Amino acid sequence: MLILRPVEKRDLHDLIALARQLDSMNLPGDPEFLERQIHASMASLRLGAADLRPGRADHVYVFMLEDSEAGRCVGSSQILAKHGSPQSPHYWLEVSAEERHSRELGRRFVHTKLRLRSSEDGPTEIGGLILDPAYRRHPGKWGKALSIVRFAYMSAHPERFEREVIAEMLSPFEAPGQNLLWDAFGARFTGLTFREADHLSARSKRFIADLFPRDPVYVSLFPEPVQAMIGTPGETAKAAVRILERVGFRYLNQVDPFDGGPYYGAARDAISSVRDRRELVLPCMPEEGGTEMEGPLALLSAEAALGFRATVVPLSPNGAPVVSRECREALGVKAGDRVAVTPLP
Numbered sequence: 001m002l003i004l005r006p007v008e009k010r011d012l013h014d015l016i017a018l019a020r021q022l023d024s025m026n027l028p029g030d031p032e033f034l035e036r037q038i039h040a041s042m043a044s045l046r047l048g049a050a051d052l053r054p055g056r057a058d059h060v061y062v063f064m065l066e067d068s069e070a071g072r073c074v075g076s077s078q079i080l081a082k083h084g085s086p087q088s089p090h091y092w093l094e095v096s097a098e099e100r101h102s103r104e105l106g107r108r109f110v111h112t113k114l115r116l117r118s119s120e121d122g123p124t125e126i127g128g129l130i131l132d133p134a135y136r137r138h139p140g141k142w143g144k145a146l147s148i149v150r151f152a153y154m155s156a157h158p159e160r161f162e163r164e165v166i167a168e169m170l171s172p173f174e175a176p177g178q179n180l181l182w183d184a185f186g187a188r189f190t191g192l193t194f195r196e197a198d199h200l201s202a203r204s205k206r207f208i209a210d211l212f213p214r215d216p217v218y219v220s221l222f223p224e225p226v227q228a229m230i231g232t233p234g235e236t237a238k239a240a241v242r243i244l245e246r247v248g249f250r251y252l253n254q255v256d257p258f259d260g261g262p263y264y265g266a267a268r269d270a271i272s273s274v275r276d277r278r279e280l281v282l283p284c285m286p287e288e289g290g291t292e293m294e295g296p297l298a299l300l301s302a303e304a305a306l307g308f309r310a311t312v313v314p315l316s317p318n319g320a321p322v323v324s325r326e327c328r329e330a331l332g333v334k335a336g337d338r339v340a341v342t343p344l345p
Contacts, residue, residue, distance in 0.1 A: 001069065001330050002140060004149045004299075004310040007041050007062040007076070014073035015064070018130045024170060027078070027128035033202055037062055037078075044081070045308075047160075057085035057122075059160070063149050065131070065142060068330070074132040077146040079153070081161055084122015091118045091208045092254040092263060095231060096216075112219040112227070114185075116212045116257065123164035124268065126150050129240055139293040140312045144344045147243050149310050151273035152301050152342040158268065165268050167249065169233040169241055171261035181260035184226045189213060197258060208257060230260040237261070246345035247272045277342040282323065284335040299342040306332030312344070 007015065012035055020029035028034075041062040059082070065075030084090025093114040101108045131143050154161050173179055182194040190197060190211045200207065219227050231251070233241050244264050248271045254263040268274055293314060300321050301310035309331040313321045321341050333339060 001067075001326060002074075002135075002142060002311060003066050003068065003330050004063055004145060004301075005066060005306075006045055006308055007038050007064050009038060009042075011064050011073050012038060015062075015076060018073070018076050018132070019128075021132075022128070022130045024128065027076070027130065028199065028202060030199070030202070041078075044160075056082045056160075057088060061150075061153060061160075062128070063146070063153075065135075065146055067135075074135050075142060075146050076128060076130055077150055078126070078128040079150050079161070080125040080127065082122055083125035083166070084119045086120045088205060089118040089120050089209070090122035091116065091205055091257055093117070093257050093260075095253045095255055109220075112230075113216040114219060114230075114255070115216040116208070116214065117254075118209065122162070123166045123265065124154075124162040126165060126167045141293075141297055141344055142312070143239060144243055145299055145310070145312050147240065148247075148273045148299050148342055148344060149301070151247065151271055152277055152299055152310065152340060153308065154268060154271075155274040155277040155342070156301075156303070156340065158274075161268060163268050164265060165249075165271065166252070166263050166265040167240075167244055168256050168263050169237040169261045171232060171237075171256070171259045172229050172234040173259070179259045180226045180229055181222075182258055184222050185217070186212070186258060194258065201258070212257065231255050231262045232260075233262060243345060273342050273345070277340050279338050279340050280321075282328070282333055282335055282337050282339050297344045299344060300327070300331070300339055301342065302331045302333045302337060302339045304332045304337055315341075315343075 015034050016031050019027045019034055037060060040058060040060045044059040044061055061079040063077050064073040066073050094117045096113050098111045098113055129146055131146055135142050177195040179194050186197060190207060219230060249264040249266045252263045252265045255261060296315040297312050298315050298321055299310050300313045311327055311330060313323055313327060316322055
């Protein structure tokens with residue numbers, strides 16, 4: 001049985017192993033950082049309504065995909081409730097176009113420009129999605145479930161999150177820790193390697209505002225391979241982009257100042273997985289036996305005796321979730337409890 005649930009202290013070893021496969025800015029393979037993330041997630045879940053506004057930038061929600069038979073966690077995803085505050089602004093490179101024309105030469109050029117922007121009142125950010133490769137072709141569509149569980153939680157607790165949601169996609173890397181845009185741009189203004197800058201940004205991003213150019217930079221000055229990768233998701237990110245586009249995200253003409261990865265975004269309440277989540281009361285009789293993952297699938301979630309739990313279930317021809325006895329036990333729900341259904345895209 002595979003279950004999605006909030007991270008716990010006992011998950012540190014599994015989270016480190018997963019993070020080292022991704023090693024992104026919001027899920028680096030740093031044991032000390034990940035231990036802090038676990039404590040922050042557990043503290044965020046305990047917050048009451050009166051505690052949500054102060055310090056929202058520190059609130060994080062980390063979800064783990066646990067395989068109970070294997071006895072380990074095989075996936076993770078997370079929500080940063082607010083990315084951008086006076087203490088830690090949100091930085092990005094705005095991508096724009098400038099058209100130039102010479103009548104004398106009969107030539108016209110459209111130049112792409114990058115300009116550093118920032119916000120101290122930033123959006124909610126989703127990220128840190130990683131799934132063990134052995135589970136990527138599972139009939140339960142667990143990669144989609146890891147993505148959608150974040151929106152199901154937002155739908156249940158909108159007061160915890162901003163009205164705008166963004167996601168940064170990793171760009172192509174030449175090798176681990178080696179990025180073409182950083183080498184051509186960021187490294188020249190900071191004197192740092194990509195790894196040094198990435199790890200420093202986990203503690204403070206002030207050096208970006210201090211050292212990056214304030215004026216627009218013309219992309220045509222970069223080598224062609226650098227130009228081509230700006231705003232392009234890497235191969236490992238393309239599946240995540242397709243899922244996000246299906247639920248309403250779009251490219252924002254913004255890229256990460258470190259690796260040039262594109263930012264996608266959407267209004268929280270316009271995301272189909274937030275909007276289409278519906279609640280129902282669990283009927284008395286569970287489905288007997290195993291449940292085949294065929295046809296339309298949905299995320300079934302509940303906040304009951306075990307806290308927040310979710311799993312993937314098939315939908316019957318009339319659109320009702322098919323919930324087995326094993327599923328009820330894993331979610332900690334019984335007849336008469338309220339559960340939520342979020343269709344997988």
